[in-house]
Amino acid sequence: MRQITVLSGKGGTGKTTLVASLAVFAGKLVITDCDVDAPNLHMLLNPSIMRKQEFKGFKVAVLDESRCIQCRKCEESCRFNAINDFKIDPILCEGCGLCAYICPVEAIELKEKVCGYAYISKTKYGFMSHARLNPGEENSGKLVTLVRQNARQIAEKENVDLIINDGPPGIGCPVIASVGGVDLGVIVVEPTLSGIHDMKRALKMLNHFKVNPLVCINMYDLNIENTKMIEAFCGSNSIEVAGKIPFDPLVTEAMVLGKTIAEYSPESTVSKEIKEIFGKILNPH
Amino acid sequence: MIISVASGKGGTGKTTVAVGLALSAENVQLLDCDVEEPNVHILLKPKIHHERPVYSLVPQIIEERCNYCRKCAELCQYHAIFVAKKNFLVFPELCHSCGLCSVACPEKAIIEKERQIGVVKKGLAQGIDIVYGELNVGEPMAGPVIRDVKKEIDRRKLVIIDVPPGASCPVVESVHGSDFTVLVTEPTPFGLHDLKIAVEVLRTLNVPFGVVINRAGIGDKKVYQFCEEEGIRILLEIPFSRKIAELYSRGVSFVTEMKEWKTKFQRLLETIMEA
Numbered sequence: 001m002r003q004i005t006v007l008s009g010k011g012g013t014g015k016t017t018l019v020a021s022l023a024v025f026a027g028k029l030v031i032t033d034c035d036v037d038a039p040n041l042h043m044l045l046n047p048s049i050m051r052k053q054e055f056k057g058f059k060v061a062v063l064d065e066s067r068c069i070q071c072r073k074c075e076e077s078c079r080f081n082a083i084n085d086f087k088i089d090p091i092l093c094e095g096c097g098l099c100a101y102i103c104p105v106e107a108i109e110l111k112e113k114v115c116g117y118a119y120i121s122k123t124k125y126g127f128m129s130h131a132r133l134n135p136g137e138e139n140s141g142k143l144v145t146l147v148r149q150n151a152r153q154i155a156e157k158e159n160v161d162l163i164i165n166d167g168p169p170g171i172g173c174p175v176i177a178s179v180g181g182v183d184l185g186v187i188v189v190e191p192t193l194s195g196i197h198d199m200k201r202a203l204k205m206l207n208h209f210k211v212n213p214l215v216c217i218n219m220y221d222l223n224i225e226n227t228k229m230i231e232a233f234c235g236s237n238s239i240e241v242a243g244k245i246p247f248d249p250l251v252t253e254a255m256v257l258g259k260t261i262a263e264y265s266p267e268s269t270v271s272k273e274i275k276e277i278f279g280k281i282l283n284p285h
Numbered sequence: 286m287i288i289s290v291a292s293g294k295g296g297t298g299k300t301t302v303a304v305g306l307a308l309s310a311e312n313v314q315l316l317d318c319d320v321e322e323p324n325v326h327i328l329l330k331p332k333i334h335h336e337r338p339v340y341s342l343v344p345q346i347i348e349e350r351c352n353y354c355r356k357c358a359e360l361c362q363y364h365a366i367f368v369a370k371k372n373f374l375v376f377p378e379l380c381h382s383c384g385l386c387s388v389a390c391p392e393k394a395i396i397e398k399e400r401q402i403g404v405v406k407k408g409l410a411q412g413i414d415i416v417y418g419e420l421n422v423g424e425p426m427a428g429p430v431i432r433d434v435k436k437e438i439d440r441r442k443l444v445i446i447d448v449p450p451g452a453s454c455p456v457v458e459s460v461h462g463s464d465f466t467v468l469v470t471e472p473t474p475f476g477l478h479d480l481k482i483a484v485e486v487l488r489t490l491n492v493p494f495g496v497v498i499n500r501a502g503i504g505d506k507k508v509y510q511f512c513e514e515e516g517i518r519i520l521l522e523i524p525f526s527r528k529i530a531e532l533y534s535r536g537v538s539f540v541t542e543m544k545e546w547k548t549k550f551q552r553l554l555e556t557i558m559e560a
Contacts (some may be wrong), residue, residue: 038450205422205423222530238322249503
């Protein structure tokens with residue numbers, strides 16, 4: 001089974017646009033949306049949900065006021081400043097349980113909490129594993145791990161040998177969970193100085209976890225000089241540039257209609273380029 | 286006053302707006318809390334005068350004292366400690382530095398040790414005090430670095446915070462304590478979808494907010510409809526312009542090159558102050 005994750009470091013460079021069209025060209029695959037805080041892929045692939053699963057990512061401390069003797073021991077020892085004047089702030093609480101452990105009158109209990117939902121759905125192009133973390137929650141990395149587990153299970157059951165993951169922005173916890181054990185990390189970069197800076201950090205992160213990288217330049221014609229800089233950087237670091245996608249307002253038009261660019265405008269340069277990128281992703285140098 | 290700039294969706298223009306605000310005000314401190322991918326310094330190129338490491342505390346088990354009772358491993362909610370018959374392992378990347386294991390160990394066999402997970406840098410550019418954090422590559426937890434960046438908040442100044450994308454813990458950590466949040470979005474289905482999520486986060490945090498629409502003119506009108514229905518104020522619109530995009534690509538804030546925007550950002554600040 002081949003697992004590929006599309007990531008970027010910087011947000012908004014076109015990960016989801018690319019993944020949605022890759023799904024069209026793949027024909028048979030399992031797709032995941034690992035951006036569980038702000039998922040968008042479902043808006044282009046219109047999945048119908050088959051299974052919904054509660055995600056209990058972590059616990060939260062709950063105080064029984066009737067038992068509390070107001071000794072402030074919990075308040076003094078909480079490292080997350082989550083307890084103030086005998087009230088626990090569920091937003092700041094990281095569910096570590098220290099307060100419950102040290103409370104002399106057992107007034108605090110750790111309670112499991114539903115932090116989001118994971119879904120398994122069907123799309124025109126194959127099964128999709130996705131999720132939605134409740135706004136402001138913790139542990140998005142753990143939910144990403146669940147999304148990927150679900151994807152592998154369906155892939156095995158349905159005899160599908162390709163999984164493409166749409167990754168979250170950044171290089172922290174949920175991104176690390178999205179790239180663990182994959183065969184290829186595809187970085188979508190835009191030709192801006194910020195984009196290049198963030199791509200370099202994302203490449204270092206892939207290298208740290210020993211994941212092979214591949215780079216795609218999106219909206220490459222917005223700054224040709226920077227595009228050349230990216231190509232030169234990749235060249236001198238032996239990283240393959242799989243393709244250069246031009247800026248095209250058609251991409252937003254397709255998004256507004258809830259369609260992938262590959263379906264909306266198959267003859268566009270963007271679609272043709274993505275098709276070529278798909279080939280290179282399957283057979284990287 | 287502390288104003289944070291957030292978005293939900295990545296790449297909508299948070300840094301552009303945060304830098305625009307900072308360049309249009311006096312006596313400003315600009316904090317970049319996107320410690321996974323900080324970009325403020327790309328646009329403002331500050332001269333760094335201070336740099337310090339960020340540590341997180343992780344348990345160290347003293348072998349001679351440990352009797353392998355497993356209490357620490359059972360209590361740890363993050364599975365950061367594994368204890369076998371005559372062996373133990375600590376997974377520092379999973380540790381949240383809560384301190385429970387060292388408090389609970391009956392043999393007093395656990396001490397806490399500092400481990401570096403990032404840096405905080407302080408500098409100056411065009412009269413703006415800049416503080417930004419960098420999470421070490423390969424480290425999963427941004428929280429401690431964000432908290433250390435925020436320790437630098439100088440209340441005598443107007444503080445502007447550039448928030449990471451998304452809607453989970455790093456966003457909450459960054460926005461917490463703000464007097465006002467500017468939500469930057471683009472008028473597209475993705476922008477709207479993620480704006481709605483960001484609005485939910487801010488309503489839970491009870492922070493007043495307004496919306497800046499970036500790349501106005503692309504996409505559709507649904508973001509405007511949503512704001513109207515929800516009674517959310519649209520504070521400013523920045524049109525989609527190849528010139529702004531091109532300036533940004535070179536690491537230049539459009540406020541520096543297109544002077545009329547400085548006035549617009551000043552007016553935006555006044556609106557926020559009144560709110």
